[in-house]
Amino acid sequence: MRMPSLVINLRDSRPIWSVPDWVIEAISKAAPDRLAPVVVDAPADGKGDGGPAVPEAIEAVAGAEIYLGFGFPKPLFEAAARSGANLQWVHSASAGVGGTLYPEMRQSQLILTNSAGIHAEPMADSALAMILYFARGFDFAVQAQHQARWDKDRFDATDSPLVELEGSTLGVLGYGGIGRAIGRRATALGMRVLALRRRLGDTDPSVTPLTGRAGLDRLLAESQFIVLSLPRTTATEGLLGREQIASLRPDAVVINVGRGELIDEVALAEALAQGRIRGAGLDVFMREPLPPKSPLWRLPNVLITPHASATSHRFWQRELDLILENLDRYQRGAKQLNVVDKGAGY
Incomplete structure (x- = not known):
């Protein structure tokens, strides 16, 4: 036998x-x-x-x-x-x-x-790197470097989008292992953290827990940086849809290390192309590999990594x-x- x-x-x-x-x-x-x-x-x-x-x-x-x-x-x-x-x-x-x-x-x-x-620790590191990329204007520096230009205009302008992390608001969609690791890093750097979760429970006292549609609306309205660290389920698919993207602050940065199906990619690409939000750091997509024809490849205010945040x-x-x-x-x-x-x- x-x-x-x-x-x-x-x-x-x-x-x-x-x-x-x-x-x-x-x-x-x-x-x-x-x-x-x-x-x-x-x-x-x-x-x-x-x-x-x-x-x-x-x-x-x-x-x-x-x-x-x-x-x-x-x-x-x-x-x-x-x-x-x-x-x-x-x-x-x-x-x-x-x-x-x-x-x-x-x-x-x-x-x-x-x-x-x-995977929480490396994914949280990746999310933080994306936050810093936009907070400190590295997207402008990379564009200028590719053109061999010494260009400080976006850095020196009175309406420069550069911000310090201390005092900024981070919204975390999904407060499991990855979300908690992101939250720890953010609070250590002096950020205010809002965390959306399925139900209220044990949360770090330095994090504001939110739940339900009202919680999502508040998080989107108040956050400069929004990190999605959720799994794909019937409840989370399309969580950041066209309506939610339209409600984002003009200085908002969307970061997705969860699953591509969480976001309406078409609506996100439109908002980015029209300058209605600051930027996006994306590690996951609806289709992977991301098709060459996707407009996301050509947007200067998008940082793309090939589903590698956990490496x-x-x-x-x-x-x-x-x-x-x-x-x-x-x-x-x-x-x-x-x-x-x-x-x-x-």
Whole structure:
């Protein structure tokens, strides 16, 4: 009889995201003795919420009790079901789980955990960098540098858009792990922070918590910098629509490190092109890669990064710590960390 297994499918095709051997060794050592560690060496796709299932992973999941990968595409679910495997727990090394929450997964009793919060520190650094890029006029400096011009006009004008962070207002849409990390950095720099969350709860005393439509309206009206750090769900999709974008202050900077579907990109591009808002720092988009014909590429008041805000050499240590903690909890029958609420979508 085939020994039940713990499948490790984390060999991402992108070198920095591919699981190192020392992580595999640590996971294998911590695995329950009754489970055989099975490593899928075929390249995985960890972009976004995780990519398609490769044949090697489909074969490996048969007989799995625990699966560690980037998302859990439907063909893997179906393969596990066909094999009669006693699959109990699926863990995704991605934070987003939209691609994993197909109806069969939602209806199943499988434990699904994700890596929410593991990416928080580098993503918060990226958001802060984008804030500073516009606050200190680096967009003007980059434009002048490309033209070999020593141009201080935008810096010296009486209506210069340059601001100090201290005393400025930051609105954070989504006060989970990423939002909290952004908030910590902002308050340390003397910024006033408004945070929109699904429900009021524990919040840093230096942060003003908001909720509901009234909270969103207030945040948009008062914030000079707005950071979206939300997952994509039915409740968050289109959160920053045409109406909301029209309500922004003329000095507003929109920063999105969450998901592209949170924003009406067409309305945002129009507002930026017409100079109705200060700028935008965008790491995620409705379509990725961002099509060459997108007007966002050609707008001087837009900073684009290729869905790279979470990139960090420290990821695998944080991810390993989470996996090892949850392996220990799984064996003890204790509640695991980062269990996904399949109904809420994160």
